[in-house]
Amino acid sequence: xxxxxxxxxxxxxxxxxxxxxxxxxxxxxxxxxxxxxxxxxxxxxxxxxxxxxxxxxxxxxxxxxxxxxxxxxxxxxxxxxxxxxxxxxxxxxxxxxxxxxxxxxxxxxxxxxxxxxxxxxxxxxxxxxxxxxxxxxxxxxxxxxxxxxxxxxxxxxxxxxxxxxxxxxxxxxxxxxxxxxxxxxxxxxxxxxxxxxxxxxxxxxxxxxxxxxxxxxxxxxxxxxxxxxxxxxxxxxxxxxxxxxxxxxxxxxxxxxxxxxxxxxxxxxxxxxxxxxxxxxxxxxxxxxxxxxxxxxxxxxxxxxxxxxxxxxxxxxxxxxxxxxxxxxxxxxxxxxxxxxxxxxxxxxxxxxxxxxxxxxxxxxxx
Amino acid sequence: xxxxxxxxxxxxxxxxxxxxxxxxxxxxxxxxxxxxxxxxxxxxxxxxxxxxxxxxxxxxxxxxxxxxxxxxxxxxxxxxxxxxxxxxxxxxxxxxxxxxxxxxxxxxxxxxxxxxxxxxxxxxxxxxxxxxxxxxxxxxxxxxxxxxxxxxxxxxxxxxxxxxxxxxxxxxxxxxxxxxxxxxxxxxxxxxxxxxxxxxxxxxxxxxxxxxxxxxxxxxxxxxxxxxxxxxxxxxxxxxxxxxxxxxxxxxxxxxxxxxxxxxxxxxxxxxxxxxxxxxxxxxxxxxxxxxxxxxxxxxxxxxxxxxxxxxxxxxxxxxxxxxxxxxxxxxxxxxxxxxxxxxxxxxxxxxxxxxxxxxxxxxxxx
Numbered sequence: 001x002x003x004x005x006x007x008x009x010x011x012x013x014x015x016x017x018x019x020x021x022x023x024x025x026x027x028x029x030x031x032x033x034x035x036x037x038x039x040x041x042x043x044x045x046x047x048x049x050x051x052x053x054x055x056x057x058x059x060x061x062x063x064x065x066x067x068x069x070x071x072x073x074x075x076x077x078x079x080x081x082x083x084x085x086x087x088x089x090x091x092x093x094x095x096x097x098x099x100x101x102x103x104x105x106x107x108x109x110x111x112x113x114x115x116x117x118x119x120x121x122x123x124x125x126x127x128x129x130x131x132x133x134x135x136x137x138x139x140x141x142x143x144x145x146x147x148x149x150x151x152x153x154x155x156x157x158x159x160x161x162x163x164x165x166x167x168x169x170x171x172x173x174x175x176x177x178x179x180x181x182x183x184x185x186x187x188x189x190x191x192x193x194x195x196x197x198x199x200x201x202x203x204x205x206x207x208x209x210x211x212x213x214x215x216x217x218x219x220x221x222x223x224x225x226x227x228x229x230x231x232x233x234x235x236x237x238x239x240x241x242x243x244x245x246x247x248x249x250x251x252x253x254x255x256x257x258x259x260x261x262x263x264x265x266x267x268x269x270x271x272x273x274x275x276x277x278x279x280x281x282x283x284x285x286x287x288x289x290x291x292x293x294x295x296x297x298x299x300x301x302x303x304x305x306x307x308x309x310x311x312x313x314x315x316x317x318x319x320x321x322x323x324x325x326x327x328x329x330x331x332x333x334x335x336x337x338x339x340x341x342x343x344x345x346x347x348x349x350x351x352x353x354x355x356x357x358x359x360x361x362x363x364x365x366x367x
Numbered sequence: 368x369x370x371x372x373x374x375x376x377x378x379x380x381x382x383x384x385x386x387x388x389x390x391x392x393x394x395x396x397x398x399x400x401x402x403x404x405x406x407x408x409x410x411x412x413x414x415x416x417x418x419x420x421x422x423x424x425x426x427x428x429x430x431x432x433x434x435x436x437x438x439x440x441x442x443x444x445x446x447x448x449x450x451x452x453x454x455x456x457x458x459x460x461x462x463x464x465x466x467x468x469x470x471x472x473x474x475x476x477x478x479x480x481x482x483x484x485x486x487x488x489x490x491x492x493x494x495x496x497x498x499x500x501x502x503x504x505x506x507x508x509x510x511x512x513x514x515x516x517x518x519x520x521x522x523x524x525x526x527x528x529x530x531x532x533x534x535x536x537x538x539x540x541x542x543x544x545x546x547x548x549x550x551x552x553x554x555x556x557x558x559x560x561x562x563x564x565x566x567x568x569x570x571x572x573x574x575x576x577x578x579x580x581x582x583x584x585x586x587x588x589x590x591x592x593x594x595x596x597x598x599x600x601x602x603x604x605x606x607x608x609x610x611x612x613x614x615x616x617x618x619x620x621x622x623x624x625x626x627x628x629x630x631x632x633x634x635x636x637x638x639x640x641x642x643x644x645x646x647x648x649x650x651x652x653x654x655x656x657x658x659x660x661x662x663x664x665x666x667x668x669x670x671x672x673x674x675x676x677x678x679x680x681x682x683x684x685x686x687x688x689x690x691x692x693x694x695x696x697x698x699x700x701x702x703x704x705x706x707x708x709x710x711x712x713x714x715x716x717x718x719x720x721x722x723x724x725x726x727x728x729x730x731x732x733x734x
Contacts, residue, residue: 029520032669124665130422194665347670351595352595
């Protein structure tokens with residue numbers, strides 16, 4: 001006897017424990033198997049790009065904080081680099097080193113939260129998440145020391161950073177650098193060989209090399225699919241060409257590889273910070289721009305390797321104090337484009353694991 | 368004093384009135400003690416999970432946060448009781464009761480001291496199996512009647528999962544029954560001069576895992592998989608009806624811990640302390656182990672859960688039953704430890720063999 005069954009539509013989100021914000025997926029389910037999926041964005045749209053057109057260049061810096069709020073420093077940095085490119089501003093050596101340290105600390109924060117919530121999506125009862133947060137708190141303390149803020153730092157300025165490192169920062173950073181590598185090793189040791197983790201994430205949600213390139217994915221998602229492309233190496237910005245580090249690459253493109261790439265990237269970030277902290281020169285931290293800052297007319301695209309992928313700002317300037325148009329290449333959004341290919345054919349439970357392994361931040365997807 | 372009272376009540380009832388008094392007092396006693404002790408167990412679980420997660424856990428209401436469950440009860444009782452418009456009202460009302468009542472009924476056959484129990488059924492184990500199956504009916508009724516897609520998926524999962532895990536559960540109990548030579552739980556405890564966990568390690572292994580699935584605990588908590596199904600079958604419940612489900616879930620965990628203590632750890636037997644304390648200690652031990660697992664492991668996927676039941680647990684349970692049966696029937700005068708060693712060897716060899724040749728990973732389904 002053949003039962004007559006019919007697929008039904010399941011609305012995952014926008015209010016759902018593991019959509020990392022207000023993301024919505026209309027999933028067509030045949031029993032437990034996903035046959036189709038349609039992502040629906042826009043629940044967190046704040047019009048940051050449009051707002052930017054009515055603000056002066058400096059006023060936009062706090063706006064960029066609010067895009068990827070777990071990696072605010074990186075957003076600041078990408079925007080500052082773009083405007084510096086447009087106006088041709090020189091950045092002092094010390095500021096460049098500070099920027100690298102901040103950016104890498106922020107990358108570790110973002111990866112810790114990404115991994116923690118990935119395991120939450122897999123069904124652990126918050127334990128990895130809380131462990132990751134102990135590491136994250138240490139970094140947040142460091143960032144608070146320099147910027148006065150714990151979440152939305154607003155630290156980068158055109159031509160440098162808003163203030164010099166406080167005297168207690170470098171000793172605290174060295175202490176952190178001693179403590180963190182064993183901690184990362186511990187996380188990895190606790191998680192990587194768990195049989196259930198392997199069963200849930202190995203060979204699940206495969207993003208092939210071709211598909212990743214076609215979808216213009218970037219960051220850990222791209223590198224887990226076997227493409228060795230990291231903007232810090234491919235087109236070095238700031239002073240990244242002075243540091244010695246590796247770009248971790250995995251080959252399968254499944255959820256487990258994305259996790260492994262993130263863990264390895266944290267180790268590499270530690271290496272970069274160690275070198276930067278050792279080689280940081282004395283001197284000015286900002287090359288001040290005039291109070292009424294008017295970059296020349298023109299068009300510019302600046303980018304950094306953000307924690308989630310290539311974070312780029314495209315600014316069109318008409319020579320006034322406000323940008324004519326500002327567009328953000330948000331890696332979270334672009335990494336999501338391959339979601340349908342990755343999800344089709346998997347079970348309902350896999351949706352969240354695959355979605356979590358991409359590691360998006362809704363603030364950046366919707367802007 | 369309580370103990371003397373219990374023994375008075377449980378003395379073999381001679382007359383009809385004594386019989387009814389025994390039923391009434393003991394029944395009331397079980398309900399009151401279970402429902403209040405469940406609060407303590409909820410507190411214990413939250414404290415333990417807090418410690419596992421590097422945080423103190425509830426510690427504000429009362430000494431050591433002991434009054435926290437009470438505060439939760441008050442909160443949940445004052446919540447608005449919502450019934451969805453299109454729900455099947457009668458089934459929606461009945462479902463919480465159907466899932467709570469059988470759990471309490473199980474305790475009727477668990478002895479708290481020698482011959483101190485509500486009803487010394489000579490088919491005790493069979494009764495436990497029969498009654499505990501009803502719980503899944505309550506879960507299915509709730510999921511079906513809620514008229515919600517999440518709870519519907521949860522209901523389907525519950526049927527698949529609970530029915531599959533009943534098989535290994537029953538077979539693992541059968542090993543104990545063979546060794547004790549009786550179905551009555553009282554006789555089973557009395558037969559345990561050596562706790563059966565030493566004679567039946569494989570049986571305990573199967574029993575413990577299968578009962579984890581029966582009580583919907585991690586890693587088999589697919590019915591209320593937070594990251595996918597939000598809350599599963601009880602998603603539409605609020606107020607007292609939700610509290611009843613919550614209560615049923617914890618009662619089930621406590622009752623199955625007590626069952627494990629009775630069947631495998633020698634129940635009330637133990638030196639120095641009064642029997643009821645021994646039973647309680649052993650129950651707390653098993654319960655803490657369940658909490659430990661909950662704080663540690665991610666969740667399996669539905670197909671992996673089914674594979675695990677039918678391809679791993681069921682053969683192991685059958686082999687264990689075979690070994691136990693053979694040793695008892697072919698060589699009855701053999702020392703008992705031979706059974707224990709045979710069971711342990713079986714467990715180790717089987718687990719090694721299985722983990723080498725079988726991976727619970729899943730494949731994608733062609734759509």
